[in-house]
Amino acid sequence: MNDALQPALVLNKVVRRYREGDSYLEILRGADVTLWPGQAVALVAPSGAGKSTLLHVAGLLEQPDDGEVEIEGLRTAGMADRERTALRRNKIGFVYQFHHLLPEFTAVENVMMPQMIAGLRKPEARLRAAELLDYLGLSARGEHRPSELSGGEQQRVAIARAVANAPSLLLADEPTGNLDPGTAGRVFDALMALVRASRLSALIATHNMELAARMDRRLTLHNGLLVELP
Numbered sequence: 134m135n136d137a138l139q140p141a142l143v144l145n146k147v148v149r150r151y152r153e154g155d156s157y158l159e160i161l162r163g164a165d166v167t168l169w170p171g172q173a174v175a176l177v178a179p180s181g182a183g184k185s186t187l188l189h190v191a192g193l194l195e196q197p198d199d200g201e202v203e204i205e206g207l208r209t210a211g212m213a214d215r216e217r218t219a220l221r222r223n224k225i226g227f228v229y230q231f232h233h234l235l236p237e238f239t240a241v242e243n244v245m246m247p248q249m250i251a252g253l254r255k256p257e258a259r260l261r262a263a264e265l266l267d268y269l270g271l272s273a274r275g276e277h278r279p280s281e282l283s284g285g286e287q288q289r290v291a292i293a294r295a296v297a298n299a300p301s302l303l304l305a306d307e308p309t310g311n312l313d314p315g316t317a318g319r320v321f322d323a324l325m326a327l328v329r330a331s332r333l334s335a336l337i338a339t340h341n342m343e344l345a346a347r348m349d350r351r352l353t354l355h356n357g358l359l360v361e362l363p
Contacts, residue, residue, distance in 0.1 A: 139206050141302045141334030142168040147200035160186045162357030168334040175345035176338040178354040184338040192304045193221045205301055226295035228305040232287040234279040240290045241275035247297050265293040269323050285316035289323050303335040
């Protein structure tokens with residue numbers, strides 16, 4: 134990878150622990166990783182190993198107990214909550230196993246929502262939302278509500294919403310976990326196309342080893358540390 138590029142994400146000796154009675158349960162014990170633009174990285178590990186915790190810390194949803202999280206070169210450990218929230222809104226997109234679309238709004242309105250929250254005017258937000266849905270093969274489904282969409286379509290709308298504000302980092306937690314294999318493959322293809330086209334950096338937690346094998350790198354969590362897999 135070209136060293137002149139700015140990493141989208143750096144985790145430097147990240148520690149995360151939770152109180153359990155009179156002691157602590159250490160989930161992350163000094164996790165290190167660097168993610169580069171345009172790179173899709175799979176995070177594969179057994180349930181309970183700390184994948185979701187790692188994504189929450191990387192996405193600034195949780196503070197590490199020690200170590201540093203850098204987003205595009207910005208150190209976040211000393212940031213106020215307001216600064217972390219702004220950085221998360223502008224630089225990080227999230228996709229979860231369940232789509233979490235707002236049921237009362239159409240697909241295009243769901244994709245418009247984060248843009249308008251960020252201050253974009255409604256006509257511009259609608260135009261970008263329509264372009265993203267078209268790119269993901271959903272141009273004919275924009276005015277449909279989530280209940281009128283298939284599971285794969287709902288998840289593609291969720292992906293469009295996650296990248297609507299042009300983040301540099303996409304974090305996905307089992308994004309195809311609720312889908313049948315054929316639909317999962319199509320959703321994954323759409324996700325990878327966006328990563329390549331927009332130079333996103335993506336960290337994707339998955340149990341699907343076939344999909345993991347198609348990504349640029351594979352990581353696992355072992356004893357609270359990130360380990361690169363062949």
